[in-house]
Amino acid sequence: MKGMKLKIIALEVFACCYAMPPAFTHAESYFDPGLLMHGSGIDINQIDLSDFTKSNTVTPGNYDIAVNVNMIHAGEFNIPFTKDKNDKIIPNFTVEQLKNFGVNISAVPKLRNLADNAEITNLSDYITDALVTFDVQTLTVDLSIPQIAMVPNFAGYVPPDARDDGVTALIMNYVLNYSNNRQLSKYHQESSTSDSIFTNINAGINFGAWRLRTSYLYNYSKNSGSSSDSDSDFSNTYVYRTINAIKSTLRAGEISSGGTIFDSIPMKGASLKSNPNLNPNNMQGYAPIVEGFANSNATVTIRQNGSVVYQTFVAPGRFVIRDIPASGLAGDMEVTIEEENGKQTVYTQAYSSLPMMERQGMYNYELVAGRYNGGITTDSKRKTFTLGTFSVGLPYNITTYGGLLVSNGYNSIVGGVGLSLGVLGALSTDITHSDAKFSDQRLKGQSYRIRYSKSLLSTGTSFDLTALRYTTENFYSFSDYNNAGYDIKNGLAPWTGSRQRYSFQTSISQSFGSYGSLSLRAAKNTYWGGQSSNTSVGMSYNNNYKGISYSLSYMVDRVKSYNNSWPENRVVSLDITVPFSLLTNNEMAQTMSARYGISIDNHGETRNQAGLTGSALENKFSYGLYQNYNSQGSNYGGSLNGTYSADNSTLSTGYSYSDTNRTMNVSMSGGMIAHSDGISLSPNIGDTVAIITADGAKGAELTMGAKFDRFGNAIIPQLASNTANQISVNVNTLPDDITFKDTSMMVYPTEGAIIKRNFKTKIGYQAIIHISTAGKIPPFGAIATLISADKDDDINTGIVGSNNQLYMSGLPNSGKLNIKWGNQGDQCSISYTSLESIAVTADSPVRTLIAECK
Structure with missing residues (x-):
């Protein structure tokens, strides 16, 4: 707040000075000190106002400013301004700050031997052609640094020595549920009651670069007239850490192998897998190489789906761009080359991708060793195995991939290729061969798979992912092999443990602009061994008319019935939502909506539901009230629910009724971190988080939504790992008589880190x-x-x-x-x-x- 008010006063001073007309006998603006004094006894000629007579400058001192590096925002910093040898006020930066801005310190002779805290007073003295400009009106410094002095592909990249493993701390998320159900007889006399308690705790400990994670489940139930039953279990317990030297992640414990090349395998063991997130942002995932020719110094701009995804400057002649950020599975790119004279050349670069595809020269790998740990059958062979996979990007938009799995009694090998076909989309095909030995026979089989992706911007159509797979009768996946001969667990669908014969899945979306959008998701599976086919379809049309939103959908799935059969269920439904803001300007009504839904299934049942939803208390409290009527079974019913999002937890409660039962439930969820300064609470805790401390800042908010508690601690529940995260204070929420030295900082957490930072306050x-x-x-x-x-x-x-x-x-x-x-x-x-x-x-x-x- 102090810094902010000083800026306002300083800007008022500058505005006053600039408003004075210049003396015609001076080359620079001149301010007459006599205008400020009225006989105070002070020699007005001794007043030094030189700092105010120069345009676009400030007095020496520290200022909170925004910094842009080569037109990319780098953050906000408290930067000292001093006079250089020419008596000009310039910003000073430390070597460490330049390193964080992406300057390749080791490649600049005048910087490579300086200490990190050494101050650079005139950047152009150290880096040839570097330019520093300052805009006093916006308090922004723009650094223009030649690419030769920058770390290659730096955009979003965090050097390994700048990544923060965080502090030692304990992290936990919890969910507590209680429900009470009363089953009623035909004449509404109470016939039975049941109570249940469910607890889910996800916890972990960070120590240096190591992270330990585990889940704990507890269930308790009691029915009237019978004894209570309870069970508890720890699961998904594992440790992991990032290994920067080889850009990989090591995991050990109850984990699963990757599922892009081989099917994912649940296991107890260890895996070493390349981590693409440790690469610069613009070298992650697949993106095509863009080539072109510039007749002069030109600006190349690349847009996808109407948004700029890349921009750079190129010299005259042929250019090649290899570091376009990956931005999704599909969407052609529009390339614009703008010459110095303003002439523009525009063309389209087709772009489609699939999950296993890599850009040229990049690769991914996974090495796994462990014991099978599946849970869909009552028991399994639990075979030990080793597995290795790889994928590498080749020229001409080709990716080749493969893998090998070896176990006692089972071996499998897979090989495939992915192609970006330009305007035709992206296609991959692979073959997996299995060799499984049973007690009485040895079976060999193959599985053939094709995957396809394509986006047609001109028509608004997107084939997000279409996959077709056929397996021969003697093909066994490693999970099939381990589960063969064992019964599936109670409650699971009968096809869960069956071996697939043929599978097809697709996801298609079509936009009609102002006329809405249509989406289709479909899958069909057939099985060996006599199990019937399984089909699922989800199709919906969504649109709105003058603020009234509506959706028409068709669903096909299988739902378990009362007699443990799984009949096919086909449902057509219509949903309409009307915001009350269309009907009245009442303040309370602005967050309320009325909803009506109707559905009809293939068994002749019609379901109707009318409801009212809304929020209050600055959206901290949300509620819903519904009334149902069905043509079959329980003819009527209704429900009432509410959720309150507190600063440290989320509380929910609900009540529902029908002509056969009454149910009441209560739920509470939240998270906590135990660290060196105590325990901090939050409604939820993500995997990579930050603890921000500031003395006396109770009630102040951070721009990422966190709020300081009475101990001066705030939790940011989710950060992006292995990249820069800017954390800023909302200065409009500062308590009276509290001043922050800095109002912004940058943090660079590794995956799973718990970062701890402090804002100095006065x-x-x-x-x-x-x-x-x-x-x-x-x-x-x-x-x-x-x-x-x-x-x-x-x-x-x-x-x-x-x-x-x-x-x-x-x-x-x-x-x-x-x-x-x-x-x-x-x-x-x-x-x-x-x-x-x-x-x-x-x-x-x-x-x-x-x-x-x-």
Whole structure:
């Protein structure tokens, strides 16, 4: 807040100075000091206003500024401004900051031997052709640094030595559910009751670069007239860490192998897998190489789906762009080459991709060793195995991939190729061969798979992923082999443990612009061994008319019936939602909506549901009220539910009824982190998080939605790993009399890290001091500095404004201010006491006093 108010005052000073007409006899703007003084006894010719007569500059000192590097926002920093040898005010950067901006320090001779904290006062003295520009109106510094001095493919890249493994801490998410159900007899007399409790805890511990994760489940149930039953279990317990040297992740414990090349295998063991997220952002995933020719120095802009995804400058001649960021599975790219004279050349680069595809020169691998740990059958062979897979990007938009699995009694090998076919989309095909030995026979078989993806921007059609697979009768996947001869567990669908014969799946979407959108998801599987086929379809049309949204859908699936059969279920449904804001301007109604839905299935049952939904308390509380009517079975029913999102947890409750039962449920969920400063709570905790501390900042908010608690701690529940994350303070939420030294910081967490950072604060009063005419009268623009006995305290300064007024923040209850202007002897000091005794208003925490400068 202090820095923000100083900026406002400084900008007012600059605006006043710039508004004065220049003297025609001067090459630069001139400000007459006589306009500021009215017989104060001070020699006006000794007043130094040179810092205010120059355009687009500031007085020396520290400022919170935004920094852009080669037109890319790098963050906001507290940067010192000093005078260089030409008496020009310029920003200073440390070597460490330049490194974080992407400068290749080792490639710049004048920088490579400097310490990280060494200050660079004039960047062009160290990097040839580097340019630093400052805009005082927006408090922004733009750094233009030649690409030869930058780390290749740096965009979004975090060097290994800058990545933060975080602190030692315990992390936990919890869900607690309780429900009570009453089954009613035909005449609504209570016939039975049941109570159940469900607890799910996901916990972990971080120690250095290692992360331990586990899940705990607890179930309790009790029915009237019978004894209670309970069970508990730990599952999914594993450790992992990032290995930066080989850009990989090591995992061990209850894990699963990857499912892109071989089918995913549940196991107890260890895996070492390449981690694409450790590459620069623009080298992750598959993207095509763009080639072209520029007749002059040109700007190349690449757009996808109407958005700019890449822009660079190229020299005259042929150019090749290899580092376009991957941005999805499909969507052709529009390439624009703009020459120096403004002439533009535009063409389309077809782009489609599939999950296993790699850009040219990049690769992925996985090495696995362990024991099968499947859970769909009552038991299994639990064979030990080793597995290896790889994929590598080749020229001409080709990716080749393969893998090998070896076990006692079972072997499997897979090989395939992926192709980007330009306007025809992306296609991959592979063959898997299995060799399985049973007690009485040895069976060999093959599985053939084709996958396809394509986006047609001109028609708005997208084939997100279409896959076709056929397996011979003697083909066994490793899961099939381990489960063969064992019964599936109770409650699972009968086809769960069956071997697939033929499978087809597709996902297609079609946009009609203002006329809505249509989506289709379909899958069909047939099985060896006499098991019937299984078909699932989901098709929906969505649109809105003058704010009224509606959806028409058709679903095909299988639902378990009361007699444990799984009949095919086909349902057509219509849903309509009407916001109350269309009907009234009432404030409460702006968050309310009415909903009606009707569905008809192939068994002749019609279901109707009417409901009312809304939110309150600044969207912290949401609620829903529904009434149902069915043509068969339970004819009527209804429900009421509500959810409150508190600062540290989420609470939910609900009640439902029908002509055969009554159900009440209560739920609570949240998260916590135990760290060196105590325990911090949050509604939820992600895998990679940050603990931000700031003394005295209770109630202040961060721009990522977190809020400081009464201990000055805030949890940011989810960060992006292995890349830059900017954390900023919402200055409009700061408590009175609290000043932040910096309001923004950048963090670079590794996967699963718990980052801990501190915003330095100064707890002090804000005051406007009216300088009495009884003593010396400092001129407009004089600099006031708080005298502090603590050498570690940051310098606290202010600028004397018009009418002999001085605004300061971060002031102690009693203190002394030293004010300087002009020559060395032009100074005076103000002593004050008992700021806390000065009354403030609800609208302004600023105290007002009169003081003499001696």
